[in-house]
Amino acid sequence: MKRTFDIQVRPKMRLSEIERILKDNRAIVPVPSRQTLIRMCESGVLETPTGKPGRSGWLVYEDSFLKWLKSLDENG
Numbered sequence: 001m002k003r004t005f006d007i008q009v010r011p012k013m014r015l016s017e018i019e020r021i022l023k024d025n026r027a028i029v030p031v032p033s034r035q036t037l038i039r040m041c042e043s044g045v046l047e048t049p050t051g052k053p054g055r056s057g058w059l060v061y062e063d064s065f066l067k068w069l070k071s072l073d074e075n076g
Contacts, residue, residue, distance in 0.1 A: 011062040012049065015041075018065055027069060040068075 015037050022031045032040075038058060040046045047064035 012059040013062050013065060014056065015058045015060065018046075018060060028072070 015034060018037060019031050019034070022028050037046070041048050041058050041060060042051070044051075045068060046060045048058060048060055
């Protein structure tokens with residue numbers, strides 16, 4: 001039986017996953033440092049649920065990351 005929920009969930013990613021995607025796809029070489037990614041979270045470039053790290057560390061909304069990544073080609 002398939003369950004359905006009445007809420008929309010925005011998928012979230014850990015910074016380690018963002019680093020892996022950037023590295024595997026050679027989107028930015030070298031990959032930005034963890035501190036740079038954290039500053040991007042703090043400044044709102046990468047949207048986060050709380051604007052600060054939680055129990056699981058920094059979580060970034062997947063759509064926010066993809067929007068930022070796409071903007072590199074559009075503005076570059």
